[in-house]
Amino acid sequence: MSREAVQKTRSLRERDADTIAEIARLRFSPLSLIGGRGSRLIEEGGREILDLSASAGSASLGYGHPAVVEAVTEATRDMAGASLLLYPNENAVSLAETLLAVTPGEGARKVWFGHSGSDANDCAVRVLQAATGRSRFISFIGSYHGNLSGSMAVSGHTAMTHTLPRPGLVLLPYPEPFRPRFTADAVLDMLDYQFETTCPPHQVAAVFIEPLMSDGGLIVPPPGFLKALADRCRRHGIRIVVDEVKVGLGRSGLMHCFEHEGLAPDMVVLGKGLGGGLPLSAVVGPREIMDHAPAFALQTTAGNPVTTAAGRAVVETVARERLWERAARVGQVFSDGLRALAERHEIIGDVRGRGLAVGVDLVADRESRAPVPVSTTAKVIYRGYELGAAFSYVGLKGNVLEFTPPLTLTEAEALEGVAIVDRALADVAAGRVSDEAVAPFMMW
Numbered sequence: 001m002s003r004e005a006v007q008k009t010r011s012l013r014e015r016d017a018d019t020i021a022e023i024a025r026l027r028f029s030p031l032s033l034i035g036g037r038g039s040r041l042i043e044e045g046g047r048e049i050l051d052l053s054a055s056a057g058s059a060s061l062g063y064g065h066p067a068v069v070e071a072v073t074e075a076t077r078d079m080a081g082a083s084l085l086l087y088p089n090e091n092a093v094s095l096a097e098t099l100l101a102v103t104p105g106e107g108a109r110k111v112w113f114g115h116s117g118s119d120a121n122d123c124a125v126r127v128l129q130a131a132t133g134r135s136r137f138i139s140f141i142g143s144y145h146g147n148l149s150g151s152m153a154v155s156g157h158t159a160m161t162h163t164l165p166r167p168g169l170v171l172l173p174y175p176e177p178f179r180p181r182f183t184a185d186a187v188l189d190m191l192d193y194q195f196e197t198t199c200p201p202h203q204v205a206a207v208f209i210e211p212l213m214s215d216g217g218l219i220v221p222p223p224g225f226l227k228a229l230a231d232r233c234r235r236h237g238i239r240i241v242v243d244e245v246k247v248g249l250g251r252s253g254l255m256h257c258f259e260h261e262g263l264a265p266d267m268v269v270l271g272k273g274l275g276g277g278l279p280l281s282a283v284v285g286p287r288e289i290m291d292h293a294p295a296f297a298l299q300t301t302a303g304n305p306v307t308t309a310a311g312r313a314v315v316e317t318v319a320r321e322r323l324w325e326r327a328a329r330v331g332q333v334f335s336d337g338l339r340a341l342a343e344r345h346e347i348i349g350d351v352r353g354r355g356l357a358v359g360v361d362l363v364a365d366r367e368s369r370a371p372v373p374v375s376t377t378a379k380v381i382y383r384g385y386e387l388g389a390a391f392s393y394v395g396l397k398g399n400v401l402e403f404t405p406p407l408t409l410t411e412a413e414a415l416e417g418v419a420i421v422d423r424a425l426a427d428v429a430a431g432r433v434s435d436e437a438v439a440p441f442m443m444w
């Protein structure tokens with residue numbers, strides 16, 4: 001049989017299962033794609049699916065946005081292969097200038113470009129250690145900063161089953177308003193205790209902060225907590241790194257999520273939506289650190305004219321159209337709609353987030369707030385897919401529905417999404433999705 005004939009008899013999903021490494025796949029539903037337009041994905045067979053996750057936040061302007069398409073097409077026709085590590089190119093330098101202009105910060109700063117949130121946080125770890133001569137870091141239980149050796153080793157996520165935390169890493173609990181096992185004050189106290197005992201602060205290069213914990217469960221920190229933590233660290237010369245990879249560039253309802261927390265980071269890490277779907281990440285940091293050449297964070301195709309053309313299109317569109325305001329407005333409609341569902345669905349324990357980063361915490365029991373088993377979350381997602389929407393789950397217990405739709409989502413699409421979640425919850429409660437159906441879609 002010819003290759004074309006084989007392809008016709010086997011679905012994309014089957015071929016995916018046979019060829020794409022399991023270590024590189026997170027499949028939340030049987031959805032396989034043949035296209036995308038705006039906030040819609042087109043699945044094999046032609047059905048349209050409302051994308052309430054924007055491919056984990058990377059399709060920040062949706063699919064096929066004309067600004068991205070035009071910029072990338074032009075750059076691809078031009079000097080697509082030109083490496084920033086050998087020669088400056090207009091798109092990279094101009095995007096760096098824009099990022100420096102839109103990112104608040106003190107003193108002279110510079111920009112590093114990479115391909116993913118993972119490599120950007122990895123770079124931050126390496127350059128901070130090399131430039132400060134301090135080798136310890138602080139981060140949070142539940143945090144996810146990436147999956148390269150450096151970035152995963154400063155994370156505190158259950159996905160790290162085969163990666164040990166970095167030696168000397170201090171992992172703090174992220175105070176969770178919905179399940180206040182550790183209050184903000186208790187966590188600050190723990191930090192002080194670490195400084196007084198086993199972790200002399202002069203050994204610590206930086207603290208890695210997610211201003212809204214994403215993969216750890218879409219957790220908005222208690223007001224004032226991150227500022228108090230950052231102030232304590234800064235007193236000891238510890239640098240503040242803010243990981244904006246999932247929630248930055250307009251998604252939270254402000255240009256940068258850290259602005260909600262009154263943080264003044266030394267270093268800001270951007271990724272996902274920065275490239276509007278193309279592989280692009282950036283670190284914005286103090287010149288004296290970013291110019292520390294022995295840290296050697298070069299990659300041949302980083303900052304190339306094509307990915308940075310996409311980045312320019314995204315950042316310029318977000319700024320010109322003030323998409324953070326739209327994210328705040330449409331996000332409000334979306335989360336109000338989801339909150340109203342809580343009146344009918346006992347399983348909804350909490351609806352939280354900022355702008356178009358919204359989480360729905362599913363509970364087995366409202367009194368104890370015990371999380372539902374992950375199979376229940378998976379069923380809601382599966383049914384949501386059958387009804388025409390794509391979304392996924394996060395949280396160390398896998399019980400939080402995560403919504404990070406394109407920033408271009410309309411109010412009508414937000415309401416359509418709420419209606420689908422409503423029906424999906426009702427159908428799961430009525431036992432319409434079997435354990436067998438979701439067995440292939442439970443990651444951990």
Ligand code: PMP
Pocket residue numbers: 115116117118119121144145146147210214215243244245246271272
């Ligand atoms: N940081 C945060 C906050 C993230 O949410 C993620 C991905 N979920 C990463 C870093 C890693 O990004 P990437 O998958 O692009 O490497």
